[in-house]
Amino acid sequence: MSNLCTNPSLGEDGAAAGDVQLLAARAVPLGGVRAIKVDRLLPHRTLPTVGAWCFLDRFGPQHDDMTVLPHPHTGLQTVTWPLAGEIRHRDSLGSDVVIKPGQLNLMTAGHGISHSEFSLGDRPLLDGLQLWLALPAISDSVAPSFEQHTDLPIFEDHGLRATVFIGAIGDVVSPATTYSPLVGADFSLAPGEAATVPLRRDFEHALVVVEGTLSALGHDLPSGPMLYLGTNRDHITVTSDRGARAVLIGGTPYEDDLVMWWNFVGRSHEEIAQARQEWAEGDRFGLVDGHDGARIPAPPLPGARLRPRRRA
Incomplete structure (x- = not known):
């Protein structure tokens, strides 16, 4: 999905307790007058990344049309995880697929790719997560690629059932291509149950509730904010008490300098x-069929020099 916000402030600081932080989302309109509203959790002023995860939006639940025209990406992987509704993805590689809840779309931008995303139906109920993974410096020139996974592995513990859509939980490993050690999993917890999710001590992790209320590390988490769990x-x-659904993300702390602006990671x-100029003038990002040449223009660069995002 495109980041249509061209001058993002990174949100309010979260309340911290040790290395655990509860971080509030901020509302961002995407797409002009008939904007889809999203709740942005990453990047955050105090926390630009969780592992390689550098961007996290929740779109929905809302009845609306997603009409995101072709736009470019560099230096990242896009991870589309719908919770409700169906989205048609087309890209400059020739991919043309429909993604449904429980399925994973994973697009690797590498040196450059462009794509579009349109919801199916008339003002459907849309809900889902759009995430980006920053490629490590040694891998951000990989060839662009796209993969869709419709059969994903399941981790289970008592009343907990987790779909591991990327990376691994314990011995349960997703088939999705990754470029750094990480995890992304969507789990449901039955009412009145307690369950243990294994983590890696060398990872940092974060937890986002998407339905119900979940208790973890002394926090009662409603749908909305993100609980950063730290490392170790x-x-x-x-x-x-009543059942919940949440998404866990994590990975080894990201150590490379990371400059993010609009839809580019560098x-x-x-x-x-250079990426912005080549989107405006060149053929680096290819063409997406089916849009008669329509696409999202790049906004002007800010007056100040772009600097790497670092933790507070």
Whole structure:
């Protein structure tokens, strides 16, 4: 999905307790007058990344039309995880697929790719997560690619059932292509149950409830905010009186410099400026069929030099 916000402030600081932080989302309109409203959790002022995860929007639940015209990406993977509704994805590689809840669309931008996303139906109920994974510096020039996974592995523990859509939980490994150690999983917890989710101590993790209320590490989490769990944990115990659904993300802390602007991830201001110019003038990003040449123009670069995002 395109990041149509061209001048993002990164949101309010979260309340911290040790290395655990509860971070509020901020509302962002995408797409002009008939904007889809999203809740943005990453990047955050105090936390630009969780592992390689550098961007996290929740779109919905809302009845609306998603009409995101072709737009470019560099230096990242897009992870589309719908919770409700169907979305048609087309890209400059020739991919043309419909993604449904429980399925994963994974697009690797590498040096450059463009794509579009349109909801199916008239003002359907849309709900889902759009996430980006920053490629490590040694891998951000990989060839662009696209993959869809409709049969994903399941991790189970007592009343917990988790779809591992990327990375791994314990011995349960997703088939999705990754470029750094990480995890992304969608789990449901039955009412009145307590379950233990194994974690990697060398990972940092975060938890986002998408339905119901979940208790973890002394926090009662409603749908909306993100609980950052920090590092050095080998498990987390979660409970829910009435049942809940949540998404867990994590990975080894991201160490490379990361410059993010609009839909580009790079290492320097010059790299981002070049990508913007080539989207406006060149053929680096290819063409997406079916739109008669229509696409989203790049906004002007800010007056100040773009700098790497670092933690507070």
